[in-house]
Structures are given as C-alpha cells and as structure tokens.
Amino acid sequence: MIDLIESVFLRNSLVVAFAVIGVTIWFSYFLADKLTAGRLHGSAIAIALGLLAAYWGGTVTGGSKGVADITLLGGIGLMGGGMLRDFAIVSTAFGVHLSELKKAGLAGVVSIFAGVIVSFVVGAAVAVAFGYTDPIAITTIGAGAVTYIVGPVTGEAIGASGEMITLSVAAGLVKSILVMIGTPLVARSIGLNNPQSAMVFGGLMGTTSGVAAGLAATDPKLVPYGAMTATFYTGVGCLLGPSVLFFAVSALF
C-alpha cells in the first residue's frame, strides 16, 4: 500500500507539488485573513511557511534542497527550481511599460554596483571584526555577503579553504532569507512603493530569490522591476569579487 502511494507520488511529482503548494497558499491566506485581519500578506505567510518547511526538510534529510529532498515532495524542487522560477519571473514583465524602465535606468545601474560593493564591504568588515586577517578569508566572506553564489565563485577563484566557502554560502543564505522575510516589513519605511524604488531595491539586494519572494510578499506589481536589476547583480558580483575587490582587500591587509 505504501509502495503504491509512493510510486504514484513519484511518477507525478510536479503535479503533487502543485497540489501541496496550492493547499499551503490557501492555508496561508486563511491565516492572514483570520489571525492578522489582512495586515500580513497571505503570500508573506506562505513564503515563511515554505522556509520553515525547508528548515525542517533540511534537518530531517541532511540534504541541501530543503523540503525537495523528501522523496514524496521531490516535485517542489522542479516547481521552485531555476527553470520555472526564471520563466515565471520573465512572465511578470508582460504589461510593463518601457518608459518606467527608462526613468529608473541609471539609478538601477548605479544600485547594482553600489549593492555589490556595499554588501562586500559590510561582509568583509564583519570578518575583520571577528578576527580574520587573511585577505583570502576576508574576501570570501565579503563575497558571501554579496550572494551565496558570488561567495563560492570568488572563494574557489582565489583558493579559499572549504570551510571559508561554506561560511560564505551560509552568510549569503542568511541574506537571501532575511530579504524574503524582511522586505514586506520595511517596505513602507524605505519608500518601496513604486517601480523606480523597486528597481533600485533589486539592484541593491541582488539575491534573485530574496528579491523575488520579498517583492511578491510586498506588492506583486513591483516584481518585474526589482527582478530585472537583481538578475544582473550576481554576474557583476562574480566579476568584481575575485578581481577588483580581492585586490583591494589584499592591498589593505
């Protein structure tokens, strides 16, 4: 009987994921309505529940893909994986006006470089504050504070130890998760309510998953603007991390 259920779930993994995520979202909107009287957005609760489930999945299986490492829920890996995520992000650009993009074009570009450099400097400063003096370690942790992709790319390029790379990935993950949860909470106080500031936000934060989820939980209309700049951020980070930023740190320490 168990085998029978398992084989049906495995063979239809993506469809199972649609059903599970559907129920999760229904439950989240129910909670948002009943418990917070609509003050907290249903999608914010759904994302938080997803992260909680991911934590649980990661501790139970010891894997790195959250709930998707649980055999019966493997389809969530496909549904929330890079391919469908990018497909859905691009689809949100439908209906965006070119004039809005032009208006924030320059600020958007500035924000990407400012975002990479600022996150790097903050991450590197924290590493120094924790007593690190080796330029390779400082650079790798700084790059991890950029995103959890820039961290390992930079670390491997400059020959960091596996331990440092793991640490940089963890810093990047903390950033990504905090952006997901924190954005709807601070949106109002940082003026995140129009296409221009959303583009700047995407460029400054840069973590595609963080920005994608954070804006979804704030105002889905802002998603395309933030996502557009955020997708350039990791590339710029991978470019600057092992080169200019590493040289700068080496010159200082």
Add this chain to the structure above:
Amino acid sequence: MIIYGVALLSTCLVIGMLIGQVIGAALGIDANVGGVGIAMLLLVLASNSVRFRPLSSGAAAQGIAFWSAMYIPIVVAMAAQQNVAAAASGGLLALVAGVAAVVVSFLLVPVISRIGNSEAASEQRGDAQ
C-alpha cells in the same frame, strides 16, 4: 491560441539566457550575466510592439498571464527548497555578515532612489525649457 503567448515568453527567455551566457563568457566568468533581465526587456519590447500584437493579445496573452499568476506559488516552492538548515548552522559570523549586509542595503534604497528621482526631475525641467 494560448500556446502563441507561451511560445513568445519561452523564446524571450531562451534568447535572453543565451545572451547572458555569452556576456558571462566574454567577461571570463562561468555565470549567466543578466539573462533573465534581458529576457524581460525582450518581452517588454515585444508586448509594446505592433508587429508582435498577435502573439501578445487576446488568447495568446492568457498564456503569458497564466505564468505570471503562477509566480507567487512558484516562489513559495522556491522558498521551500532553500538551504535554511545550512544558513541556521552557519554560526554567528555568517549570521552577522548576512544581517548587516541586508540592513545596510535596505537603508540605501531611499538614498539611491532619490538620485534617480532628482535626475528624472531635472530631465523634466529640461523638457519644459
């Protein structure tokens, strides 16, 4: 036909990803630089152009709108497969570095948005003159 819209969306994504990969290779890094952003620009251009009207209006538009509406569910699935356990076990250094980077970046949003706004405002003044 709904598939026309889906096909337009898919084509934009594939072309954008190809360009992003070429930019990455040209810069000497093994990463896709802005592929998704370029794909979004292509879709914006296509949906604002008369030539692509048959692929982005009527039933075809529903093919794009469907995926746009699936965005939040897909993001929830994405959240559910993050490596939260690793983030939680990264220790104090990882926690402080991640939190500090986010806080400082949040604080910069209004600052850099203002740069953009003042420039847009001066452009408008220029137009008036």
